[in-house]
Amino acid sequence: MTRAPALPTPARRILEGDRRALAQAISAVEAHDPAIAPVVGALYSHSGKARIVGLTGPLGVGKSSLINALLKRLRAQGRKVGVIAVDPSSPFSGGSVLGDRIRIDRPAGDAGVFFRSMASRGHAGGIAATTRSVARLLDAFGMDVILVETVGSGQVDVEVRDVASTSVVVLVPHLGDEVQTLKAGLFEIADVFCVNKGELAGADAAAKDLTELAGLGIGRDGWRPPVVTTSAPSGSGIDELWAAIEAHETFLDTSRLRDAGERRRLSREVVQLVQERVATHLAAALESEPDLSTILDRVVARELDPQAAADLLHSGRPRRG
C-alpha cells in the first residue's frame, strides 16, 4: 500500500483490465525483453490472489480437453480463468500455434478467459521462470484461477510444482511402461491424480491401482492424493476433479502448509534467478578479466581441474589440496 509510487503504464493498464496490454506484456516476457521486468516487478505486489493449478502428464492423455471442461465449469460459476499451455512441440512459434494446438471453446467476447500457449523447447531451465511471470501477470489482471498445462516427460513435470499450489497428474488407462517407470516420480508431483479417458477399458483398474499406491503413505505432508476418473467429452468426473483440486487448496489453508509451500517456491525462484545472474556475469568475466581468465587458462592446460577452479571462483580458495 505504501509502495510503488509510479506504476509503469503497461502495469497500470493491466490492473485496469486492458487485455491488449496483458497480451503484449506476456509476449514481452516470452521474448525475454528486459523492458518488461519493471512491469512484472511492479505487478508482483498485486499478485498472489489467484489459485494456480498445474496439469501435467504425457502427451495424448487429453489435458487440453480437460482444461476445456474445467474452464466451462469455472466460467459457469462466474470465475475468471487464465490458461497457460506450455507446449514442447512448438519450438519457435511462441503463441502463434495457439489455434491449432489448444482447442479452447471461448465464447466470443468472454472477458473472463485468457489463454496463452508458450513454446518450451530451447528454454531449458527457463520454463518455470517464464510461466511464473506470465501467471503473475494473469493474477494481477484479476484471474481467479490459473490453469497451467505442461507435458509430463522429463523436466517440465517436476517444474510444475515450482509454479502451482495444486498439481494434477493426468494419466490414461493402460499407459503401460511409461507409468510404471514414472510411478515414484508421479507421487512426488501429484496432489491429485486424474485418470482421463475413463470410458476406455481398464480405467477402473488404473484408478484402483493408483488409489492403493496413494494409500501406501507415499503422499506428502499428510495429504493423500485423491484419484478421480474423468471423461472430458461427456464431462463426466469434471465436478469431482474440481472438488478434489479445491479440497487440496482447502487442505493447504487448514494445515498452514500454503505459506510454507509458497516460501519454498519463492526461495527456489530467487536462487534460480541469482544463478542466472552469476552465470551471465561469470561467463563474460572468464573471458575479460585477467585474474579469472588465468584460472580458465589453467583448466584448459589441465593444470587445474574444473571442480577446483569452481571452488576457487566460488569461495576464493581451493576446497582441497
Added chain:
Amino acid sequence: MTRAPALPTPARRILEGDRRALAQAISAVEAHDPAIAPVVGALYSHSGKARIVGLTGPLGVGKSSLINALLKRLRAQGRKVGVIAVDPSSPFSGGSVLGDRIRIDRPAGDAGVFFRSMASRGHAGGIAATTRSVARLLDAFGMDVILVETVGSGQVDVEVRDVASTSVVVLVPHLGDEVQTLKAGLFEIADVFCVNKGELAGADAAAKDLTELAGLGIGRDGWRPPVVTTSAPSGSGIDELWAAIEAHETFLDTSRLRDAGERRRLSREVVQLVQERVATHLAAALESEPDLSTILDRVVARELDPQAAADLLHSGRPRRG
C-alpha cells in the same frame, strides 16, 4: 609433470588399468559421492587424450546398434573404446539395466572395451556434468575413443555438445514431423548426420534433403556437416560414418578450432559448477542467515519482487528504483 604429489589410491589403480577401480569410481560419480571428487580431480591432468564422440537422436533410430557396429570396427583397428549410454528410460537403476538396454557384443575378456549405461531422469542439468566426469575417467584409463549415446528429445540433445568434440545426429527415413520441427536445432548440434536404417524406403531422399540443407551454409565455423547413410545390421556405411567423424576431428585440428571448442566447453562447465555451489550455499543461507532470510520474508510478503531480491543478493544493490 610437476604435479599431483600424492595420487589417491583409486586414481593410481585406474591409471594402472584396474577395471574394477574404474567401475567403482564411475558408480561413485553417478551416485554423486563426494569422496570421488578428489579422484576425478587427480585424474583430470591425465585426461584429454581420448576423442569423445557423441551420438544423439530420437528413441528408436538405432543408436545402440550403430555404436555396436562402430565398436567392432574400432576394436578391429586395435583402438580401445569406452561407451557411455545416457538412458532416459532408466530413472532409478543406474547401470543395472545395462544388459537389457544396450546389446553390446563385447567379446568376453576384451579389456579394450568398457561400457556403462547411466540413468538420466531426475538429474536435470546434471547429465552433462556426470557424463563429463565419467568420460574423463575412461580417458585417464586409456581409452582412445569414447562414444556417448544420448536421446535427442529435449535437453540432452544440446548437452552432447558440452561433452563431445564431434556430435553425430542420428535420424531415420520418414521421421516426419519430429525432424521437421527439430531441423534448425539439429543443425546447431550436428557435426555429422547419419541416416540410419538406410535399407528402408525414403533413405536416399532423406539423405538428399539433409545434404541440401547442410549446403545452405547453416553449418558452423566453415564446416559443412556430411550426411552418411548407414544400415547397422549389415554394417553398410559404418566405415563411411567413422571416416566422417575422423574428418571432423581432423578439421578441428587443422582449423585450430579444437582448442577454442575445448575452452568453450570448459568455461561452460566451470560456470555450471559455480552455479551449483551458489545454489547450494544460497538455499541454505536464505533459511539460516538473518540478513538473507529477511530478504526472502519481504518476497513472501510481496513487498519485494523476486527479480529485485535476486539483484540484491547478486550485487548487493537493487538494479532498479
